[in-house]
Amino acid sequence: MYTAGSSPQSVAVGDFNNDDQLDIVVVNGEGNNIGVFLGYDNGYFANQMVYSTGSDPRHVAVGDFNNDTQLDIVVVNYIDNNISVLLGYGNGSFTSQTTYSTGIGALYVALGDFNNDTRLDIVVVNTNDNNISVFLGYGNGSFANQITFATGSSPQSVAVGDFNNDNLMDVVVLNHDDNNVGVLLGYGNGSFVNQITSSTSSGPRIVVASDFNNDNQLDIVVTYYFDTSIGVFLGCGNGSFSKPFTYLTGSYVFHIAVGDFNTDNQLDIVVTHNSEENIGVLLGYGNASFANQITYAFPRSPFYVSVGDFNSDARLDIVVTDSMEKNVGVLLHYARASLGKEIIFAVGSGARIQHIGVADFNSDAIQDIVVVNYGTNNIGVLLGHGDGSFLEQTTFSTGSMSNPYSIVIGSFNNDDYLDFAVANHGTKNVDMLLGDGTGAFARQIPYGRRLDFAPSIIAAGDFNKDGQSDIVVAYNDLDHIDILVTYNTGTFRNQATYSTGSYPLSVATGDFNNDMRLDIVVTNLYDGTVSILLGYGNSSFANQIIYSTGSLPIKVAVADVNNDNQLDILVIYSGSDVGVLLGYGNGSFANKTTYATGIWPSDIVVGDFNQDTQLDIAVLNSYNATLSILLGFGNGSFANQITYSPGSNPSFIAIGDFNNDTRLDIVLINSNDSTVSLLLGFGNGSFTNRDIDASSSIPNFVDVGDFNNDNQLDIVLVKSNESIVSVLLGYGNGSFANQITSSGSFDTLSLNVADFNNDTQLDIVIVNYQHNSVGILLGYGNGSFADQITYSTGSYPVSAAVGDFNNDTQPDIIVVNSYDNNVCVFTGDFNRIFVYQNTLTTGKGSLPRSFIIADFNDDTHMDIGVVNSGTNNVGIFLGYSNGSFANQMTYPSGSSPWSIAVGDFNNDTRPDIVVANSDDDNIGLLLGYGNGSFAKQITYSTGFSSQPYSIAVGDFNNDTLLDIIVTNYGTNNIVVFLGYGDSTFADPKAFSVGFGSSPFSVVVGDFNNDKKLDFVVANYDSDSLKVLLQSC
Incomplete structure (x- = not known):
């Protein structure tokens, strides 16, 4: 406490003597003066220096009124009906007051630049005159005479800000007798609009303006004479406010x-x-x-x-x-260094907590807690409030009978949000739960992938430098650990259907209205139309718009054939022509123009076949057994067809550069003679024919892509009669290796290529018309494919297309259901799982119990440290950059090491290791040499019969030196070792966590945002969590 004058009233802060320490100015109401307290850098202040004001000063504000970069003071004098201006010298002293007359009952003052001259002005509340006075500043410490503006009855206080986002200062006033708040919007010339009012509770007293909901709009908070609450009014950004949100304060609030x-x-x-x-x-x-x-x-x-x-x-x-x-x-x-308040959380009956972790799961910069509930087959997330308290846990299932045992936090899908990997003891698998940054987690479908043994302990690290966390797993009573890596299974969400015309047959995608969202075009065979479904960018679509095409449209393609940057539509018919519908770029199209082809065209592709930068058309004519090439003029029109005879009954076509001569080539299927023809382009619109051996079976569909990542174009064929997918790997000279086949069970009518699981390996999607399904075959990157994963469609699906319909960078699929007269959209989903990579042997009888991940030899590659409880040692596996590891090196520990942690305990910038030796009742410190080797352990006792189980490290007393905390299962306490930074420690401090609690795990974090590390302890016998806050 510091002695002020008589009846101290208002207080303001500022640096009055330019020493970078805040000072205080206080209004002494009955003393008719102000007191200035100059601050020291330790929170203490010098005795006040007194400066005279007028009679009965009530309120004070601080600003630079004469533009000399020194703070000045203004005070309102209630009885004298004036303001006092005291100019600062910058050394903590001030001039004598200069006074300016106000209205009657000057009560409150605020500052702002009301006429945009970069000079501070003053606004004063005159409670008895029901108005405010504005004093425009000249920038030299003097002010013009007051200009008054009417308020409501008995105004009490005022705040200043830009409440309507016009970059002009406005004023908000509390009108006590009217029970409202008045907003006077500024014109920027020192004058204001008549007040606009909003109702408040009874007797509004003090108002403060700020942004309480981070929407960049000024809000206000109001106190009341006759209400035990405060009201928060959210600003709408136009000078008006929402109805107040009320917060109880328990008693009357005077100031805020x-x-x-x-x-x-x-x-x-x-x-x-x-x-x-x-x-x-x-x-x-x-x-x-x-x-x-x-x-x-x-x-x-x-x-x-x-x-x-x-x-x-x-x-x-x-x-x-x-x-x-x-x-x-x-x-x-302030902060000190001992444990204070503890908070106990019960996590539900029968939870049987096995593991805990700490991180910020909902992106609010506040530490949260995750617990593993073995008995209830779930994990629980407790979101922190930032004051050391937490919401009730939200649980996320790990599957029936899963019995989750251990958890690790990592980033498994590169989306910047934290995810979980959970070792399920009961179902013998590792579950992945992906976070969305809000505190919610989505369990990934495990697809029945099981480990050979029940996992017990897991840890995470990026061992192969792909930017994603990998997993290391240990098992009870086994002498090895396994490395698992993440894998995207390329799954899809449930379909959504949209009506088309009669018997839809072909589909293509494109942005037809230039809104950066993919749209859909579908041919309707029996209606002689195409349907346009405009996309909303969220995987949903508007109702169809129908355009007439002519009789029996079979296949559709999309391209800009007239170089107007608007997508056009090309349709082939069952007769002998192709129709072109030029797009206007708004989702509508011109009437079709037709060009002759052969008889019964069956497939169409678009490309530049004569290298004139204008798009051309290639059409297969199944009846004539010909290929038609229509060279484009670049204005939407085409030359007469040039025909080629590639084989017997050509049916499906794809294009690409197969011999790396920068000219487009054509590959097509000849259904009658079971051959594949390759037409190598000369770059002038003509081709030479070459047959490719694709075995005696009839290939149904063809597409192209680089299926083995050698930068050479390959061919993929589907042979429905044998349920075979064949890949012909290209050599880049127009020739191909013998086909690689993948068997399955499918009856496809369509084939498309895309990377559905983002692993940089091309996959394929087929539609199975007899089974009413769509099948995904994930590629291995060597020309072979996994077994198909199927998703149900509508009746008789006949074609599909791929596109990103919701702008999430994940491919989606649209399928045409011809019998149902609709299309269905499958939205691509990220579904990641863990798959086995390799095994690391820890030695016979080793029984590994706990891991750490760090770079122990300073080669920028992550290494693994493990405590082997059976052989009483620490094992080090030095990592290589490709995710593999050297053989284990061991260093003796104490008896039955149970937990391990890493840190630099002697400040030599090299990672050291500390282990909890359960049977020896001590911790062991192994100092690292920085080359992957370690010194002999140094031990510190944790107490008689303590049974240390878990260990964690951090700077607990804010001295920049690492400390250690240990849970003692046998003595029901935690022990803190404060480090000196030279690998030695102060005598341990023990803190009880309750009789019969049996603490088995501890993690650290700042749970109340006070810059001090707190502790959360999991107790086995009491099946509870205890949060211990450092309160001082």
């Missing part, structure tokens, strides 16, 4: 201030309770909602409040005036 008191970058509120001898802090969540207030005792009569960092520790402190005791009190926000 705003700041970030828990360093979470969200604004909090502090209020004074004049009648209750305390102040209250309401911590904000950043969405205009606040936690229940936390109260702090304050002697006698807390009155006005302000905030600032008075001891230079980057934490906001609070200054409060005491009107009864003539004092000013400073409450410093």
Whole structure:
């Protein structure tokens, strides 16, 4: 406490002597003066220096009125009906006051630039005149005479800000007798619009403006004379406000201030309770909602409040005036180094907690907790409030009878959100649950993949430098560990259907209305039409728009054939022509123009076959057994067809450059003689024919792609009669290797190529018309494919197309169901699982119990450290860049090592290891040499019969030196070893976690955002969590 003058009222802060330390100015109401307290850098202040004001000063504000970069002071004098301006010299002293007349009952003052001249102006509330006075500043410390603007009845306080986003300063006033808030929008010339009012509770008193929901719109918070609450009014950005959100304060609030008191970058509120001898802090969540207030005792009569960092520790402190005791009190926000409040969480009956972890799971910069519930087959996520308390757990299933045993946190799908890997003891698998950054997690479909043994312990690290976390797994009573890597299974969500015309037959995709969203075009065989379905960009589509094409449209293609940057549509018919519908770029199309082809065209592709940069058309004519080439003029019209006879009954076609001469070639299927023809292009629209041996069976469909990642184009064929997928790997000279076949069970009428699981290996999608399904065959990158994964479609699917319909970079599929007269859309989903990579042997009888991942030999590759409880040693596996490891090197530990952690305990920048030796009742420290080898362990006792189980490290006392915490299963406590930074430690400090609790796991984190590490302990016998906060 610091002695002020008589009846201290308002308080403000600023650096008045330019020493980079905040000072305080206090209005002494009955003393008719102000007191200036100059601050030191430790939160203490010099005795006040007094400067005279007018009679009965009530409120003070601080700003630079004469543009000399030194802070000045303005005070409102209630009885004298004026303001006092005291100019600062920059050394903590001030000139004598200069006064300017106000209205009657000057009560409150605020500052702003109301006429856009870059000079500070003053606004004063005149409570008895029902108006405000505006004093326009000249920038030299003097002001023009007041200009008054009407308010409501008995205005009490004022705040300044841009409430309608026009870059002009506005004013908000609380009208006590009218029970409303008035907004006076500024014109930017020192004048204001008549006030616009919004209702408040009874007797509004103090108003403060700030942005409480992070929407970049100014909000206000209001206190009341006759209500034990505060009201938060959210700004709409147009000068109006929402209805208030009310927060109880328990007693009447006199004054209010705003700041970030828990360093979470969200604004909090502090209020004074004049009648209750305390102040209250309401911590904000950043969405205009606040936690229940936390109260702090304050002697006698807390009155006005302000905030600032008075001891230079980057934490906001609070200054409060005491009107009864003539004092000013400073409450410093500080940190010390011992355990304080503990919070116990029960996680549900029969949970049988096995493991815990800590991280920020909902992207609010607040630490959360995850628990593994073995008995209830789920994991539980407890989201933190940032004050050391947590929401009730939200559970996420790990599957029936899974019995989850261990968990690790990592990034398994490269989306910047944290995910979980869970070792399921009961189902013998590792589950992946992908986070979305909101605290929710989606369990990935495991597809029946099981390990040979029940996993017990897992850890995560990126062993192959692909930017994704890999997994290392250990098993109870086994002498090896396994490495698992992530794999995307390329799954799809349930279909959505959209109506078409009668008997839809072919589908293609493109952006027809230039909205950056994929649309769909479908041919309707019996209607002689095409349907256009415009996409919304979220995998949904508008109702179809129908365009007439002519009789029996069979196949559709999409391209810009007239070089207007608008997509056009090309359709072949069962007769002998191709129709071109030029697009307008708004989703509509011109009437068709037709060009002659052969008889019964069956397939169409578009490409530049004569290298004139204009798109041409290639059409297969099944009746004539010919290929028609129509060279384009680039204006949407085409030359007469040039015909080629490639084989017997050509049916399906694809294009690509198979001999790397930069000219487009054509590959097609000849159904009658079971051959594949390759037409190598000369680049002038003509071709030479070459047959490819594709065995005696009849290939049905053809497509192209690089299926073995050698940068040479390959051919893929589907042979429905034998349920075979064949790949002919290209040599890049127009010749191909013998086919590679993958068998299955399918009856396809369509074939498309894409990478559905983002593994850089091409996959294929087929439609199975007799089985009413679509099949995905994931490629291995060597020309072979996995067994198909099928998804049900509608009746008699006949064709498919691939595109990204919801802009998530994952391929989606659209399928045409001809009998149902509709199309169905399958949205691509990221479904990741873990697959086995290799095994590391830890030695006979080793029984590995715990892992750490670190770079022990400074080669930038992740290594593995493991404690082997059966052979009483630490095993080190040095990693290579490709995800493989050297053989294990071992270093003796104590008896039955149970847990391991890594840190630099002697400040030599090399990672060291600490282990909990359960049977020896101690911890062992192994100092690293930085080359993957370690010194002999140094031991520190954890207490008689303590049975240390779990160990964690961190800087617990903020001295920049690493410390150690251990859970003692046998003695029901935790032990903290504070480090000296030279591999030695202070005597351990023990803290009980409850009789019969049996603590078995501990993790550390800052749960209340006070820059101090706290602890969360899992207790086996009490099946509970205990959070221990460092309160001082």
